[in-house]
Amino acid sequence: MAHVEMSEQELRDRTRKFLRKANPDVVDQYTFRGAQYDHGLAWVHFPEGFGGLGLNPKMQAIVNDEIRHNAKTFYEDLNVNPIGIGMGAPVVLTHGTEEMKRTLLKRIFTGEDIWCQLFSEPGAGSDVAGLSSRAVRDGDDWVVNGQKVWTTLAHVSRWGMLVSRTNPDVPKHLGMSYFLLDMKAPGVEVLPLYQITGEAEFNEVFLNDVRIPHERMLGAEGDGWKVAITTLMNERTALGGGSARKGGGPIGVVMNLWKKYAPSHSPASSAVLRDRITQLYIKSELLRLTSQRARAAGKAGNPGPEGSVGKLAQAELYKKLWECGLDIMGSDALVYEAGYDLRRPEAEERQDSLQYAKYQFLRSRANSIEGGTSEIMRNILGERILGLPGEPRVDKDIAWKDVPRGG
Amino acid sequence: MAHVEMSEQELRDRTRKFLRKANPDVVDQYTFRGAQYDHGLAWVHFPEGFGGLGLNPKMQAIVNDEIRHNAKTFYEDLNVNPIGIGMGAPVVLTHGTEEMKRTLLKRIFTGEDIWCQLFSEPGAGSDVAGLSSRAVRDGDDWVVNGQKVWTTLAHVSRWGMLVSRTNPDVPKHLGMSYFLLDMKAPGVEVLPLYQITGEAEFNEVFLNDVRIPHERMLGAEGDGWKVAITTLMNERTALGGGSARKGGGPIGVVMNLWKKYAPSHSPASSAVLRDRITQLYIKSELLRLTSQRARAAGKAGNPGPEGSVGKLAQAELYKKLWECGLDIMGSDALVYEAGYDLRRPEAEERQDSLQYAKYQFLRSRANSIEGGTSEIMRNILGERILGLPGEPRVDKDIAWKDVPRGG
């Protein structure tokens, strides 16, 4: 999209003017962000009338700076509506009807409508494109049956981005379509999916004869994968990159644990643990610096491999970091203060609590699985960055229905 | 082969009687081992007349015990003629003509004829069965062209066990034949292959229009792989298993290095290195004990996975062991006393010399390559022991000539 010209100063002034009208410390989230949207300051690279001004995306930083400087309250998109803002809005803008843009975009930005993404299925994890939930045309509707899994926020979502198979007789990538799913529609059942920590961050979503009007299909029939892949990419680059602050993040927590526990170890054990922590500090630093280089390279317009490296490196590093954290605790690692009552996630523990480190130790096991397993990431690095050849494919050029699959 | 009945005692007496006639401390190797062969005490499980008595192979231990007890000199098969005795003799016995058995077996055992094995080729390493040296029938002869590599002892060998492609129009495993190659024949050129240490343990063998009489083919035409595979198996089980003695072998050398260098390290570095050495000691012990279990299981007639585990574990462990050895030396690891003059292997350094550890550090890099790379060993463990499915094969059911291959 061609960008309108507007100077940084003009945008600053416009933001200040808007803030004089709407003060986040006074009015509530919906009101404030509603006004921000109406002023085209929600996502400045969107067109006018849809919460933007047609500017370069980088200029959004100026708006956020101004709001941070002029008010105590700042609503992080990631807390308001992560999937809706990160993936929903772009998809609606690119593939949605005028009516969808008019009715959906503002409520996405304000957070009135939470969105979720229904891609993964029990039988389609690393191989998402192998998904088997079926959508069958019936008059003006599509009737969907199947099961989705790992669906964040589904239990509070108003809308879901659903990819389902509309044609099993073509190769897997070509037979899917992308739908906007009304999460309140009959036949949509959302159940919590409890994990190693006893919490349910995710959901299972069962779809039984769910009817979706044909006009809620985004992109053309069979284009589901093309539409979805863009959002998937966003997800992956969102992960990895380590902490912004030197010595911040997990390594900071582990180093504080060490200060607490060092005296409880023998001199020899201390020296061994100390060297391990130092190695982890070095890798944490290099993860931080490498993603910094990636951003710099990105700005310079020649994105190098550093980006994709981050997801893999961070996943493997964080597992080791928290393992070391528990080793530092010695016998205290036997205790799990919080217990395992099955529940929805609650507010995070304080970072200086033992429980926080133990929770992270358990939670980090998913780092090398969620958003692309480390095996998939190594394939990507090997094939897309280093240009190594792919494996012989047995599922590439045959109809999806003829590809062997489990249950 | 059905085993003849002979009691341990009878065999002992027979050996003692023989030793009274031939004393290895007096006569030379050829004479002594010639007599041992004539008495059927060379390999007791071979038939009478060919150096054996048709006994159970386990009973050879009794003969060797007796010789060791009654003489100072003992000739280890591995020093006399490792490939000839380990692979040559069995192949000749199983597939050779009566005349071959009569003329070749005795000289193999005495060491008058050294043997080598010509399987690997520059283009066929892990994928030996993909080899491309060609043997074309011409009258009563086969005319062979191609190159072999990693050929131990070729420069001193009288006979070579050669596998060459006789039919490129069938799948790779079915198109090879097995030949007995006269290493003195015209067109056979042996060149030393120098390695990381500057030594040439191995050779490259070039075959230019080498003529081999048809009767020197072992097994039927096209059975080359079947004949070869047995000898390959012998090779692999020969590797791995660690040291017989507790704390012996490489870990012993490394622990002695530590005793020498410990004072040169700071307390903290010492503690870190000490923990690493202890871990390596533990793994060395477990390598030893695991192969002990393998042998026990073997005796009990139910060979478990422990055997194949040894080759992989030892290769990876020994590399780490010698890396640690050099770390222990600190700056002394910068020096390489022996230098790198390209040469044939000489007598080994004394184990307590720094040079010995440095040589092993370099030499050990081949442990995870020779006799089956660690990648191939992991395939074997995964597929043959754990029963995991193989990869999709692109070279299985098509003519060898149609399989893609490098230069």
Place this chain on the structure above:
Amino acid sequence: MMDFSFTDEHEELRQMVRRFLEDKSDEQAVRATMTTERGYSEEVWTQMAEQLALQAMVVPEEHGGAGFGPVELSIVLDEMGRALLCAPYLSTAVLSAYALREAGSPAAQKDLLPGIAAGQRVATVALVDAGCGWSIDDVETRAEEDGAAWRLSGRKVHVLDGHVADVLLVVALAGDEVGLFRVEPGADNLERSLTPTLDITRKLATVQLSGTQATRVDGGGDQTAALRKAVALTTVALAAEQVGGAQKCLEMSTEYAKTRLQFGRPIGSFQAIKHRCADMLVEVEFAKSAAYHAAFRAAGGGEEGEILAAAGVAKSYCSEAYFDVTAETIQVHGGMGFTWEHPAHLYFKRARSSSALFGSPIEHRERLADHLGL
């Protein structure tokens, strides 16, 4: 050179225990039991004694025991680790039985071992003081003579099944002697509380002793050496439990890798998964060598230092191998392996916690290094 191979009797014992546990301690039973406060099923505990006499394994025959040794006990624990059995077996039939065998007075043995062997008692040893290590030398709880009886003061933590044990054995300092004392579960000035544990399949408790009345049950004199041996023998058994769990996880992972299809292929046909399973196999085989060598070594008697060294090798290696294998098991299972409903996390937590029991791998290696003169 030590002979490692199991006899047919050993194999029969293994099969008997496996059949019993497949019946009484399947995944459903484990999940039902682990969430109870008691942490075990009294019914299964009784059947284990009446049908298989498992609690009697290392109890001497003159005290109603089976008089077996470390090798047979390791076979039992191997199977219990495989099944993730929730029961006070390690505390009662291993740690307490060994402690009484090595340090108990004839009277105490006569009094307590038969009940343990018969499965009528749940016993445990309170060893670790709050904020202290697992070595006998780290004990801080004090025992003061009070007429015929003793009074104990201290705070014991990580006490296996300490919240339910009816025989509570406490390691305490009487002057400069380490002694073994018995506290009645109903005694005054005794507080026992269940600890919320990372591994909820094994219960730990905190025991607060505030001048609590106790009787001395050791044979007299300093019991440091005797108790150190009892703990070492317990770690040998624990190493076997770790092996059983690791072997089971390897089997789960392999089975999943054969049946789970992605990209139209079993994931086990991808080298990334296949080679990971191969490396797990190597670790499991090494762990078996470590655990069973230690058991045979302990059974063979012989030089004390050698037994402690073999126990240290086993505990240190099997702890790390079990942890690696369970972590890889989660990875091989992908998202499924991270869910509560899949058993992988139960083994993962058991592995992490059993690695901390009786001292960390680093600590065991430090002692081994001393033994080796490094």
Place this chain on the structure above:
Amino acid sequence: MMDFSFTDEHEELRQMVRRFLEDKSDEQAVRATMTTERGYSEEVWTQMAEQLALQAMVVPEEHGGAGFGPVELSIVLDEMGRALLCAPYLSTAVLSAYALREAGSPAAQKDLLPGIAAGQRVATVALVDAGCGWSIDDVETRAEEDGAAWRLSGRKVHVLDGHVADVLLVVALAGDEVGLFRVEPGADNLERSLTPTLDITRKLATVQLSGTQATRVDGGGDQTAALRKAVALTTVALAAEQVGGAQKCLEMSTEYAKTRLQFGRPIGSFQAIKHRCADMLVEVEFAKSAAYHAAFRAAGGGEEGEILAAAGVAKSYCSEAYFDVTAETIQVHGGMGFTWEHPAHLYFKRARSSSALFGSPIEHRERLADHLGL
């Protein structure tokens, strides 16, 4: 937040150096040079100075230098590491130039730096005493005043190009002061002998000083801090050399994995090889971050401790990454990678030896841990 990105000038410098080295230091040239006793080509050394003035990089302009800083120098060493250049560059243009810059007297700088910058001199610093460590505090060689001159006694080892250097700078103790001294190559009571090295692409020598006459060339006073900084800056440059070698090995391995066919497929299509290359890529990218962060940090000046810390991170991480990558390069190349005729072993040996130069990774981490207050 430090900006990492290279300028166009940086890229031009890199391309210029790469073109020169591809022409003058291809594999054939390296093999021809590494087996000579001198260890470098005087012709190439002169061309390097006359055509590119590379020896002048960090020499101040007033002494005929280019007045560049650590970032530009790192780019040059990155390329030299890539090409495995055999030349006395690290000794002359890096270590000696930095030592004179940080510790040299104005007179000594004026006297020596122009010749270094012009490529007319080969200079080195004799730092390590036999049996001692790399820290300035470990220096044992003694300097005794003798009228106007000094006499040095000690045995210096691992002296870079010490057998051919015509400017021989020696770190020695004058009383309790650490000083920098110059010994004439032709001086009496001076023995210099070439050391047989594991890495024959870089020459080391032993220098025996037996009351050898010398002149003091430092600015006066204790030079510990100044020399420590000179060594730290040298390790930053060495880390860049390691990065260049690692990057080259990754490229060799990837190229081989694409073209080497086994089982009818490029071996790079097997995950065992593909994922190994991916892990090498991660290590190389991390190594680049470490080496160039340290260079930018040093160029930015600022707090001494931070510069030493960044140098320690770079030397420790790049040393281990370079070693891993070269070891994996041998493995990816299979038997071929183990042969003398393939260059893999040359990089492998360079990696192992550069890791020991100026202190091992463990030692650097120990200092870093102190700095972090761990």
